[in-house]
Amino acid sequence: MSLFGSFLFNDQREIPTDFIQHISNLYLPGLMISNPVITQMIHVRAQVQDHLKRGVIHDGENFIVKCSRECPWIFYLQDCNIRNDPNICPQCRKPIGITENNVLIERDPPQIQMSIDETFQMIDQYNKIARLGYHNLTTAEDSAFDEKPHHLSRSVSFRFLHFLTHALLLSLREFNYLADEDIKQSLHLSTATHFRDHFEHDYELLSQTFTNDQQCCIWLHKLLNHLVNDEFVQEGLMKTNEDVLQFERMIEERLIFPHMISVTNEIVEYKPAYAYFFHESNAQPSVDSFIHEVFEDEQQYPLLSFFNVTTFYKLDPLNEFIFKIQAIPYTGNTYPITTFILKRLDDYINIQHMYPIIVFTNYLIEKLNYRIHRNDANEKKMLYYLTKDKDQHRTNKLYNDFLNAWYAINLKEVHHGNQTIKFEKTTSKEKFAESTSINALLLNTSSDESSLLLIACLKTLAELQNEIVNYFHDTIKDDVRKETERKRLPLQSIRPEHIFNLDRNRLNQKLIDDCLVLNYQYGQGRDIIYDYEEIEIYLRNKISSLMLIDTDRLYCLNYQFESYGENTSLINDVRARIKQQRLSNDDRNKLQSLIVGMNNDDMLNYLGSLDYVFTYLRTSILDSASERIPIEKFVKHYIHRHTYLNDTILYQPPFSTIQLPYIIDLYEMIEENVFDRVLRAYVKNELQETTFTHDERQRIFEEFSHETFQKQTISPLLKNINSWISMFKHLMIRILSVNINLNQPLQSYLKQTDLWSDYITAADLATFQVPKHILLQHTYAILCASEREQHKSNGVRLSQNKVSTSTTDEQHRNVHDQQAKTTKPIPNTRVIRDKNKKIRT
Numbered sequence: 001m002s003l004f005g006s007f008l009f010n011d012q013r014e015i016p017t018d019f020i021q022h023i024s025n026l027y028l029p030g031l032m033i034s035n036p037v038i039t040q041m042i043h044v045r046a047q048v049q050d051h052l053k054r055g056v057i058h059d060g061e062n063f064i065v066k067c068s069r070e071c072p073w074i075f076y077l078q079d080c081n082i083r084n085d086p087n088i089c090p091q092c093r094k095p096i097g098i099t100e101n102n103v104l105i106e107r108d109p110p111q112i113q114m115s116i117d118e119t120f121q122m123i124d125q126y127n128k129i130a131r132l133g134y135h136n137l138t139t140a141e142d143s144a145f146d147e148k149p150h151h152l153s154r155s156v157s158f159r160f161l162h163f164l165t166h167a168l169l170l171s172l173r174e175f176n177y178l179a180d181e182d183i184k185q186s187l188h189l190s191t192a193t194h195f196r197d198h199f200e201h202d203y204e205l206l207s208q209t210f211t212n213d214q215q216c217c218i219w220l221h222k223l224l225n226h227l228v229n230d231e232f233v234q235e236g237l238m239k240t241n242e243d244v245l246q247f248e249r250m251i252e253e254r255l256i257f258p259h260m261i262s263v264t265n266e267i268v269e270y271k272p273a274y275a276y277f278f279h280e281s282n283a284q285p286s287v288d289s290f291i292h293e294v295f296e297d298e299q300q301y302p303l304l305s306f307f308n309v310t311t312f313y314k315l316d317p318l319n320e321f322i323f324k325i326q327a328i329p330y331t332g333n334t335y336p337i338t339t340f341i342l343k344r345l346d347d348y349i350n351i352q353h354m355y356p357i358i359v360f361t362n363y364l365i366e367k368l369n370y371r372i373h374r375n376d377a378n379e380k381k382m383l384y385y386l387t388k389d390k391d392q393h394r395t396n397k398l399y400n401d402f403l404n405a406w407y408a409i410n411l412k413e414v415h416h417g418n419q420t421i422k423f424e425k426t427t428s429k430e431k432f433a434e435s436t437s438i439n440a441l442l443l444n445t446s447s448d449e450s451s452l453l454l455i456a457c458l459k460t461l462a463e464l465q466n467e468i469v470n471y472f473h474d475t476i477k478d479d480v481r482k483e484t485e486r487k488r489l490p491l492q493s494i495r496p497e498h499i500f501n502l503d504r505n506r507l508n509q510k511l512i513d514d515c516l517v518l519n520y521q522y523g524q525g526r527d528i529i530y531d532y533e534e535i536e537i538y539l540r541n542k543i544s545s546l547m548l549i550d551t552d553r554l555y556c557l558n559y560q561f562e563s564y565g566e567n568t569s570l571i572n573d574v575r576a577r578i579k580q581q582r583l584s585n586d587d588r589n590k591l592q593s594l595i596v597g598m599n600n601d602d603m604l605n606y607l608g609s610l611d612y613v614f615t616y617l618r619t620s621i622l623d624s625a626s627e628r629i630p631i632e633k634f635v636k637h638y639i640h641r642h643t644y645l646n647d648t649i650l651y652q653p654p655f656s657t658i659q660l661p662y663i664i665d666l667y668e669m670i671e672e673n674v675f676d677r678v679l680r681a682y683v684k685n686e687l688q689e690t691t692f693t694h695d696e697r698q699r700i701f702e703e704f705s706h707e708t709f710q711k712q713t714i715s716p717l718l719k720n721i722n723s724w725i726s727m728f729k730h731l732m733i734r735i736l737s738v739n740i741n742l743n744q745p746l747q748s749y750l751k752q753t754d755l756w757s758d759y760i761t762a763a764d765l766a767t768f769q770v771p772k773h774i775l776l777q778h779t780y781a782i783l784c785a786s787e788r789e790q791h792k793s794n795g796v797r798l799s800q801n802k803v804s805t806s807t808t809d810e811q812h813r814n815v816h817d818q819q820a821k822t823t824k825p826i827p828n829t830r831v832i833r834d835k836n837k838k839i840r841t
Contacts, residue, residue: 359401
């Protein structure tokens, strides 16, 4: 009995009396496992194999986790989004996944981290479990064309087997061998039309393999005719899973592959055969049959063979090229690069949009680095810089290139570390500028995640290119690999020639120009012959010149007054580069009087400009003579673009003529004035003195002063309360103006030398220790108490409104009253601009 015969007949070659019972004892071909645990295993294996192939991960790395010894559910760590709520195992309902530190969640029983080899061995063991009968519970709508078991090479092979099995089951139902109630109850199916739904949906999916439905019908006709040949008549029953696997491989190799390769010729042969059958009554063929090359009569139409019928002019050759190359067996070995690119072509064509985005974000960083406050960046819309900015012409050009690239990207999600973020464009292209804050376009590493989508998008596009480059060098063994591995191009330094620039239009044009010819044989005018090797060579040459992109290190924007970082300090970097000194008392008094006369706008702009100069000082290599040049000379010689710098730095003595060894002393003077005149009125509510009771403030200050400037053994340089007041103002501006956890011990920040004047060293700071219960939240209260203590020690009698604790509203009124007399209104956005052309409102 043949293999399919065993499907319809029992061992006695008789029709079974109970087909439900008969089917339940058979191993059926063309079925995917519906067990969710095994389905997940197959999904994980396919994903891991794909990532291994693309170089995303490597052998020996443990990215797979099993829920526990009792629960077999496994998951792939790169799918675990640590920013979301903890994932729950669908089997045992226990939390699964990793923490933000990439450590497995602690629980009982514990999760088990597995190697790739261990996982694949476990999956192979599960696949050997006997699965008799019909076990496909998946609805037809959930079937996808690209699904297939691991042992088959092409998804079309599995889809045909799936189609054939359901056709047989549907026939049994149509001939009343399977009752509707038996189908629903015994097979646990939700609907009696389950077989018909799958049969019809399978045909729709198979039709996607061909350029038109007519080709699919003819192809199925040829397959079924071939299937009854003797080579497929094999004695025996499918008694094990291995029997099913061998049968499915045989169908693919002996039936599917031959007919996929010759599908064009078979269609050409079928049409005249059908036409002759239709006209077997010796009826005269129509002229249309000759025009379409179905019939040939050189006596009646001697010149017709010199004209061919083609629809090339209205076809998309790329789609047919993809279909034809997929029909070739084992193209992964013959044309590996072409197969790899075409498999995810829709993803890889997004890489070309990376360059305009990087150019625009680099431009914004250069324009606004250290010159825009975090709150201003959150409030200011992109439209402002397109309509009111001094450089609006250049900004508009770069923005339009960015916008076109951003909206051309068709990714559904992007990745940043372990995070998966949906790439959704919630606003229209026309309203993007007016609805998008500038902080969403400023690359920064702050915790507010304002630019997270932008960073994730750039990293995802770069990783897509890295996948292509890695696969190319893993597949094409050449001498370029080691050299390429040594070179990783920084993401923000790429040029157009560094990017994999390919899209469907370019591929279509390449096919038309160099890689196809029309088949001029009579009867095959619609056939196009493709040069697969030419496309393979074209793609290899295109990829061979590309380098890997370094996505780990990004040059990010720093907000104004945020010169302190977790691992670096801009001020300390400048001190290490140029030995700093204190200004003389006369110079300090002269500069102080000039600073007091500045309006708030110019003072903020000048401070931001100094931040920008620091970014060049920290990396510039100066000789001993250059270290004492004035600020204006350094800017002109070492900063090529100084359009956005305050004019005071370049043209207004004595600020422009101050030598570099005094630049940080000047910076600290201006910073303290900025705090007193501008930022004091905007201290966060949780830092205000009113947050604490009078007794709490007094106790905290007494404990603090006892362990610091009143301490007998403290460094003499730290016994002056003025040093502490200055330090606290620096701390308020640089650190507490950003979103930071205020429940941290204050001591950890007091040890930072960049908050203190240059003459105070780390050795001096080691002479005190503030109790751990005194927190960052107490900073402003201690500052105010220190200022009152300073006034007392100076013998100055303070008015009640300055001595007593003031509310936030009172502080705002006091500051605004002072500004109304001597300054212009405080701008909402303190961006450095040409003061002769105001853009603030």
